[in-house]
Amino acid sequence: MAASRHGYCGAMRRARKWCARAGSLIVAAGLAAGCGTGAPASTSAWQGSADRTLGQALSGLGTARVALRLEAQDRAPHDFTVVTVTDAIDTTGKEVSGFQVAQPPDGLHRANAAVNQALDDAMSLLVDVRIALASPGVDGAGAGQLIDRVDALRKKLDDLDQQVQSSPASVGSP
Amino acid sequence: MKKVFEVALGILTAIGGFVDIGDLVFNAQVGARFGMSLALVTLLGVFGICVFAEMSGRVAACSGRATFDLVRERLGPRMGLANLVASVAVTLLTFIAEIGGVALAIMLVTSISEVLIVPFVGLLVWAVLWRAKFSVMENVLGLLGLGLVVFTVALWQLGPSWGDFVSQAATFDKPGKEDWPTYAYFAVGLFGAAMTPYEVFFFSSGGVEEKWTSKSLGIMRANVLIGFPLGGLLSLSIAGCTAVVLGPLQVDVGALSQVALPVAVAVGKIGFAFVIIGFVAATFGAACETGLSAGYSIAQFFGWQWGKFVKPRQAARFHLVLILATLLAIGVLMTGVDPIMVTEISVVFSAVALPLTYFPILVVANDRDYMGEHVNKAFANVLGTIFLVLIVVIAVAAIPLLVITHMGAGM
Numbered sequence: 264m265a266a267s268r269h270g271y272c273g274a275m276r277r278a279r280k281w282c283a284r285a286g287s288l289i290v291a292a293g294l295a296a297g298c299g300t301g302a303p304a305s306t307s308a309w310q311g312s313a314d315r316t317l318g319q320a321l322s323g324l325g326t327a328r329v330a331l332r333l334e335a336q337d338r339a340p341h342d343f344t345v346v347t348v349t350d351a352i353d354t355t356g357k358e359v360s361g362f363q364v365a366q367p368p369d370g371l372h373r374a375n376a377a378v379n380q381a382l383d384d385a386m387s388l389l390v391d392v393r394i395a396l397a398s399p400g401v402d403g404a405g406a407g408q409l410i411d412r413v414d415a416l417r418k419k420l421d422d423l424d425q426q427v428q429s430s431p432a433s434v435g436s437p
Numbered sequence: 438m439k440k441v442f443e444v445a446l447g448i449l450t451a452i453g454g455f456v457d458i459g460d461l462v463f464n465a466q467v468g469a470r471f472g473m474s475l476a477l478v479t480l481l482g483v484f485g486i487c488v489f490a491e492m493s494g495r496v497a498a499c500s501g502r503a504t505f506d507l508v509r510e511r512l513g514p515r516m517g518l519a520n521l522v523a524s525v526a527v528t529l530l531t532f533i534a535e536i537g538g539v540a541l542a543i544m545l546v547t548s549i550s551e552v553l554i555v556p557f558v559g560l561l562v563w564a565v566l567w568r569a570k571f572s573v574m575e576n577v578l579g580l581l582g583l584g585l586v587v588f589t590v591a592l593w594q595l596g597p598s599w600g601d602f603v604s605q606a607a608t609f610d611k612p613g614k615e616d617w618p619t620y621a622y623f624a625v626g627l628f629g630a631a632m633t634p635y636e637v638f639f640f641s642s643g644g645v646e647e648k649w650t651s652k653s654l655g656i657m658r659a660n661v662l663i664g665f666p667l668g669g670l671l672s673l674s675i676a677g678c679t680a681v682v683l684g685p686l687q688v689d690v691g692a693l694s695q696v697a698l699p700v701a702v703a704v705g706k707i708g709f710a711f712v713i714i715g716f717v718a719a720t721f722g723a724a725c726e727t728g729l730s731a732g733y734s735i736a737q738f739f740g741w742q743w744g745k746f747v748k749p750r751q752a753a754r755f756h757l758v759l760i761l762a763t764l765l766a767i768g769v770l771m772t773g774v775d776p777i778m779v780t781e782i783s784v785v786f787s788a789v790a791l792p793l794t795y796f797p798i799l800v801v802a803n804d805r806d807y808m809g810e811h812v813n814k815a816f817a818n819v820l821g822t823i824f825l826v827l828i829v830v831i832a833v834a835a836i837p838l839l840v841i842t843h844m845g846a847g848m
Contacts, residue, residue, distance in 0.1 A: 315846050318689065325686030329698050339701035339709050342548045343694065350692035 316362040320385035323355035335406035377435030451664020457723035458538030459630040468676030469683040476606035482631025483669035492802040494657040497644030523790040530783035532727035537776025538720035559767040578722030584715030588674040591703035622838040629788030638730040
C-alpha cells in the first residue's frame, strides 16, 4: 500500500515537473514569436500581413460578386445569398481587424494608413451589398451597379497589393 | 439478385459516405487557390484509403473482430494506449467538426445562427446513434449523400477546359502567387482528409456490426474498390467547380456557403436543393460515423461490449461514451468556435495521427493466427509499406507546415 502510494506521489511529482516545463516553453515560445503588444512589425512581416488581409478583402468582394449575380438571375434562394455575403463580411472583418490593431514598422505609417483606408472601403462595400441584398433585394440594374463598384474596388486592392509587395515605402505617398 | 442489390447499395453508400466536412472544405479551398494542380494528391489519398480499408475489412471479415479490437491483444497495452489516445482525439475533433458542418448546412437555408442549431443537431445525432438500425442509418444517409453528385453535373455544365485541368494535374505545379510551403500544407490536408482515421475504424467495426464472414470479402472489396474511388471523383468535382467559378475571382474558401456557390451558378435552384441535401446527409452521416468510431475505439480497447447489434442496455458503457462525446461536441461548438476552423485543424491533426492508425492494421493483417489463409500477400504488404512511409513523412511535416503557413493563409 505504502509502495503504491509512494509510486503514485512520484508519478504526480514527475507530471507536475513536466507541466511546469511545458508551461515555461509555451511562454518562452510566445515571447519569442512576438506576442508582446506594441512592438512594430518588420517590413517583411508587415508586407506578408498586408498581402493576406488584402487577399481576404479581394476574396470577400469576389464572393459578394457571385452572390449578386445569383440574386439578379434568381438562381439561388434569397436567404442563401444573404448568408453568403454575411459570411464574407465575418471572415473579412476578422482578418481586417487583426491587421488594423497591429503596429506597423516605423517607416511605413503612411503605407499602413493607405492599406487601412482600402480595407475600410472594402468592408463598407460588403456591408452595402448585404444591405441591398437583404432588403429590399436587388434587380438586374441594381446588381449591375453594385458589381461595377465591386470590380472597381477589386482592381484598386489588387494594384495596392502589388505596390505593397514591390515598393512598400511608396504606398500612400502623394 | 439480392446479392447484386447488396453490392450496389454498398457501393452507393460508400460513394455518398466518402465525402465529409473535411473533404468539402479542403477540396473547395484547394480548387479555388490551386486549380487542379493537387488532383494527384487526392487520387493518392483515395488509393491509400482503399489499401488500408481493404485490409481492415478483411481483418473484420476473417476474425469476426474489428481491427482495433485486436490491436491491444497483438501489440500490447502501451502501443494500444498510444493508438487509442491519438485516434480518439482526432476522431472527437472530427466529430465536433461534422456536427458543426450539419449546423452550417442548415444555416444556409434558414439564416438561423449555427450556434442555435447545434444543440438540436447534437440531439438528433445522438437519437440516431441510440435508436436507428445500423443498416438503415448507413444506407439512408449514404444514399442522400449522393446529392453531392450535383457537383459533377455542375462541373460538366460549367464546361471547363478539360485539357487545362489535365495539364494542371499532370504538371504538379503551384500557381505563381502561392508559395511552396502553403502548397505542401494543402497537399497534406487533402491527403489527411482522404485518409481520415475514423473511416477505417468505422469500416472494420461496421463489418462486425453487419456480421461479415470470409464469404463477404467480395462485397467488401467491391465497396472499397468501386465506392471509394467514385467518392474521390466527387472530391475532384468539388475542386473543379471552385477552380472554375471562384479561382478567377481569387476567392479563398472559408465558409460552407462559398462551397455551394458554383453549383448555384451552374445548375440554379434545383442544383442548390441537391447540394444542401448532400451537405446535410454527408456531414450528418459522417457525424454518426465519427461518433460511433469514438465509441468503438474506446470500448474495444477496454474490452467492453460495444456495437449497435446488441441492445443499448447490454452495451451501456459504449452508449455512455456516445452521450459524453455528443455533449462535448455541443459544448465546444456552443462557445462560438468556427466549425470550419475546427475542420481544418481536425484534418491536419488526422494527418499527424495517421501512422498510429495504419501501422497496427498492417501488423494485424499479417498475423496468420487471426487471418488464416487471408493473411496479407506480398503485393498488399508492398503497397501498405509504401503508404506507411509516405504517411510518416506527412505526419512529421503536418504541424510545422500548419505553423509556418498560418494555417494555409500563406507565409
